[in-house]
Amino acid sequence: MRTLVYSIHGFDKPFLEMAANDKHELAFTKEPLNENTADLAKGYEAVVLFTSDRGTAQALEKQAAHGIKYLALRSAGFDHVDLAKAKELGMKVAYVPSYSPYAIAEHAVALMLALNRKLILGQELMNQNNFILDQLVGFDLHGKTVGIVGTGKIGGAYTRIMHGFGCKLLGYDIEQDQELIEDTNISYTSLERLCEQSDVISVNCPLNVCTKHMFNKEIFSKMKKGVMFINTARGGVVNTNDLIDALDNGIIAFAGLDVYEYEKPIFFYDHSGKALEDRLFEKLRSYPNVLITGHQAFLTNEALKGIASTTIANLDAWERNEISENEL
Numbered sequence: 001m002r003t004l005v006y007s008i009h010g011f012d013k014p015f016l017e018m019a020a021n022d023k024h025e026l027a028f029t030k031e032p033l034n035e036n037t038a039d040l041a042k043g044y045e046a047v048v049l050f051t052s053d054r055g056t057a058q059a060l061e062k063q064a065a066h067g068i069k070y071l072a073l074r075s076a077g078f079d080h081v082d083l084a085k086a087k088e089l090g091m092k093v094a095y096v097p098s099y100s101p102y103a104i105a106e107h108a109v110a111l112m113l114a115l116n117r118k119l120i121l122g123q124e125l126m127n128q129n130n131f132i133l134d135q136l137v138g139f140d141l142h143g144k145t146v147g148i149v150g151t152g153k154i155g156g157a158y159t160r161i162m163h164g165f166g167c168k169l170l171g172y173d174i175e176q177d178q179e180l181i182e183d184t185n186i187s188y189t190s191l192e193r194l195c196e197q198s199d200v201i202s203v204n205c206p207l208n209v210c211t212k213h214m215f216n217k218e219i220f221s222k223m224k225k226g227v228m229f230i231n232t233a234r235g236g237v238v239n240t241n242d243l244i245d246a247l248d249n250g251i252i253a254f255a256g257l258d259v260y261e262y263e264k265p266i267f268f269y270d271h272s273g274k275a276l277e278d279r280l281f282e283k284l285r286s287y288p289n290v291l292i293t294g295h296q297a298f299l300t301n302e303a304l305k306g307i308a309s310t311t312i313a314n315l316d317a318w319e320r321n322e323i324s325e326n327e328l
């Protein structure tokens with residue numbers, strides 16, 4: 001199957017090449033999919049898309065006109081593709097529902113620990129030969145209440161890690177996971193109660209019409225003053241302006257963010273030497289108590305291998321004229 005891989009990066013190309021078998025003629029472009037780059041797929045049957053691509057209605061219409069029938073998403077999230085339009089155009093879309101939930105859960109923990117134990121500041125002071133510890137006081141996680149919003153594969157893996165830390169666990173989800181309750185003693189509650197009681201809140205739900213700006217002025221106002229807020233899910237789940245207000249008024253004492261609402265033109269590219277034309281992002285990264293990583297929570301060898309093998313398995317199924325088990 002002639003396949004064009006959009007938004008290829010140095011970190012995932014070797015994994016895709018290794019997973020591809022001779023049924024798939026993979027071509028690569030660094031360009032992200034959008035209305036202006038949709039025509040690059042002329043002559044291909046399938047495209048492989050990343051979270052930084054924009055599978056808008058207009059982009060998909062152009063691709064369908066070129067005969068593209070298959071969209072293989074190399075991600076667990078699928079909020080970047082207009083699924084209704086793809087269906088209307090008769091295009092099949094598959095994703096990677098599970099690769100390594102541990103990669104993202106462990107990154108959420110890395111953000112928590114780095115913020116709490118002030119590892120970045122500690123390193124900076126150390127490099128200045130300053131060994132005074134006064135600015136580096138943290139808190140024990142043991143015994144603290146951690147709220148998990150979305151207790152699916154990633155939220156579940158994170159819950160199990162925090163259970164190991166000796167935390168009290170509160171969950172909010174539209175579905176309760178009985179096994180997780182038995183394993184970790186997590187108590188499901190409303191989002192409001194979770195916010196009122198948690199010392200740390202981790203966001204692990206998908207971005208969709210129900211969760212867009214779920215974290216807004218109103219919900220931030222319910223949180224304990226001094227809470228730590230971690231988001232490794234999707235930037236759009238949080239109203240960034242309201243997050244900035246919550247940082248300014250001290251409700252949020254620490255924010256660990258792997259995702260940002262308007263990340264698409266920024267993340268995954270080298271902007272060295274250029275000014276970023278995003279004042280909201282500049283403001284966000286100016287806080288010493290905000291730690292931002294550029295959507296790298298998934299970036300482990302195990303996760304990249306899993307993403308590549310499932311992506312190729314989805315193409316394999318279509319090559320055999322079968323339905324992929326990961327179709328959306």
Ligand code: NAD
Binds near residue numbers: 077097172173233299
């Ligand atoms: P999952 O489907 O296993 O779990 C999502 C959970 O959220 C489910 O339990 C679901 O019931 C719950 N949920 C759905 N709607 C909800 C709502 N309105 N309120 C509360 N809970 C709700 O998915 P997952 O594999 O755990 O991934 C979760 C999200 O993490 C993905 O959708 C993706 O956006 C994000 N993600 C980020 C990275 C990264 O690198 N930062 C990597 C992979 C996934």
